[in-house]
Amino acid sequence: EAGVTQFPSHSVIEKGQTVTLRCDPISGHDNLYWYRRVMGKEIKFLLHFVKESKQDESGMPNNRFLAERTGGTYSTLKVQPAELEDSGVYFCASSQVQGTGNTIYFGEGSWLTVV
């Protein structure tokens, strides 16, 4: 069974450009999460989808970030325009259920560098 896959694995873009990150969750997982880790900081929650609906987007840093999950399958996270402080690792994760003790599976991450 395929795990959570993310694309691209690494990207380097200039400040002001746009980048779109893609996440394919484990098949059958309704819950999809985006997290990010910027240099020297802890991993931070960005948002949570249940199927195609945004359950919680309280962690989205500002309106330069847009996440979608059309059809409740894969998700995209667009950063437009990118700023230097957006550099970091963006992790996608998925789970079958939500709540106490549920197992969340992580993708390998998309490493973003804004120059």
Place this chain on the structure above:
Amino acid sequence: QKEVEQNSGPLSVPEGAIASLNCTYSDRGSQSFFWYRQYSGKSPELIMFIYSNGDKEDGRFTAQLNKASQYVSLLIRDSQPSDSATYLCAVNGMDSNYQLIWGAGTKLIIKP
């Protein structure tokens, strides 16, 4: 502000010894506690989760939870060089809508 605190390390332990990793959390409403292992350049990998006070053992790993003192620990017995990694503590609960709140991680080095 809900926080999870870990000593950043590095924690150096000789091969074959017991490695002890600690984590404290601020939100008394936290319900589930997770330990992830992350190798350099890789994604976090779940090792164990615990949600009842006491000890939970899985192979060489033991998670310990004390809700009254708000700490959770991970013990690794018979440490191996392959255990060298960053260990991340994460907690969640109903108050955070079950989103994971992460510690910054402890870097563990197992010396052969």
